[in-house]
Ligand SMILES: Nc1ncnc2c1ncn2[C@@H]1O[C@H](COP(=O)(O)OP(=O)(O)O)[C@@H](O)[C@H]1O
């Protein structure tokens with residue numbers, strides 16, 4: 001009987017892992033292999049007749065030589081947006097966790113509410129808000145906070161603002177989750193032990209919220225680095241990010257091997273940066 | 288020690304009042320004076336306002352009215368991190384992300400002290416935590432965590448150390464051991480300890496002075512001996528140990544000075560009570576007598592104790608505890624009272640249930656309480 005149970009127990013583990021493994025196999029491993037082989041194929045082919053895999057590593061050299069400024073811009077924009085999200089998100093998550101009282105649930109619902117409309121529609125509406133003859137620009141000009149020929153739309157500011165806006169909830173939710181877990185008694189204990197509000201934050205709240213900080217910055221930085229919607233809707237040709245290049249190589253350029261090579265480079269760079277970051281934050285065991 | 292010499296750092300709470308935003312008055316015009324260097328216990332049932340009082344002293348709660356002084360320094364509105372007061376919290380509140388040593392060093396580091404590590408080493412030794420120094424709180428047992436909380440507060444050498452039911456989470460055996468330990472540490476460091484507890488035995492064995500608190504007010508304060516032998520209210524009489532409270536009518540006062548007594552008619556028997564133990568002005572009162580002061584003897588055999596005598600009681604129940612036996616006695620007027628008898632072996636067995644007995648006690652052990660108070664106040668359900 002016990003032996004049967006043990007055998008079943010072992011099998012039930014496989015049964016439980018099975019669906020997820022299958023899913024990952026079909027939708028991650030196979031596309032990954034396809035991406036890698038495409039990235040090493042001869043660009044002489046076409047999407048219709050296929051590409052021949054020739055171990056053409058020059059694809060990588062080509063895209064780095066041609067598109068490195070886009071890579072740099074992507075990481076700079078994503079980095080600025082992540083820092084802005086962290087500042088805005090931390091303040092808000094802190095307020096929801098410790099100061100909201102009975103409005104806690106309402107505020108959390110409001111944080112998630114934008115997800116009820118499409119990402120695309122929301123970004124498009126930013127286009128209206130930031131438009132050259134929109135109310136925002138008009139008001140800023142009337143108040144002389146902006147020069148007469150100044151604009152917001154189609155500037156790097158608009159792109160970074162769009163990224164910040166779109167990824168803010170992904171920062172707030174993990175931050176809230178780890179701030180909310182902090183026992184308020186710890187703050188009182190720190191106050192009792194001669195820590196003023198600043199020291200309490202720095203020595204108690206901040207270190208205990210690090211898992212949320214790491215989680216939130218990763219969930220913001222990674223998708224923001226690969227994003228192209230914000231740059232294409234709110235930016236100009238000089239604010240294009242690597243995502244825009246990959247997208248146009250795949251679509252208008254029909255150059256799959258170079259598009260694939262650029263995607264792989266983006267992916268590898270992100271993985272390396274995440275690993276360095278997580279190690280530096282000293283939170284491997286928290287993840 | 289007097290205020291005049293300017294050195295005493297007694298803790299004084301005057302007219303302290305706390306009303307929570309929901310309108311509940313948790314502490315009401317509390318006056319307390321806690322001498323520097325004493326081991327003081329604040330004893331009361333759960334919910335009586337002990338934690339609220341400590342939090343006001345620590346600065347974690349703002350009093351609605353009243354003042355808090357240490358010596359002649361008014362700290363009523365001082366920020367918690369500026370007060371020379373530290374707290375051992377009810378559930379310890381150790382910092383989970385810091386090691387034991389870092390937890391202990393937290394206070395001195397925030398104050399920017401020098402040779403913090405040496406201080407920590409010393410205090411970890413005092414609390415027998417040296418081996419645990421590099422562990423995290425979650426890796427420690429309850430008793431060890433309790434000692435960390437103590438060490439973390441003690442290292443700052445506060446003028447007043449507040450302990451909020453510090454032993455409440457420990458099992459009985461560990462609690463007894465820690466009581467002795469705490470007392471030893473207090474004697475060693477000589478700081479003022481304010482120990483909050485709902486355990487009357489803990490308060491009595493540890494503290495020099497005990498204040499009994501109920502419903503937001505101090506009922507009585509004194510040495511454990513004074514409180515036990517001469518309670519002023521029915522609450523104190525029942526909460527500290529147990530008492531038999533019997534209705535009586537005051538007949539009058541006799542004698543004067545230390546010998547003054549009050550005569551009380553208790554269901555037909557006149558008993559005398561020392562005037563120092565009379566705590567009522569009215570013509571009726573509760574005559575109180577501790578169960579271990581009640582002597583019994585089966586009818587017909589001579590009772591060998593002088594004092595107030597009653598005959599016609601019946602034993603209605605007994606429970607044998609080993610060291611003593613607890614008898615339930617039905618008095619002629621229909622009230623049940625309790626008697627604890629040491630099992631000295633003198634009787635050569637127990638008094639059987641149903642036996643008619645004579646009852647007596649020495650008048651100097653009785654006390655008289657106000658009849659308007661609830662005779663059931665402070666009785667703890669077991
Ligand atoms: N923040 C608060 N708001 C309202 N009532 C409270 C608050 N804190 C405590 N109380 C109430 O005040 C009373 C005293 O609480 P407390 O001081 O914690 O008692 P104790 O420590 O003696 O058990 C309790 O009835 C409790 O419910």
Ligand SMILES: [Mg+2]
Nearest residue numbers: 337338377452
């Ligand atoms: Mg309490």
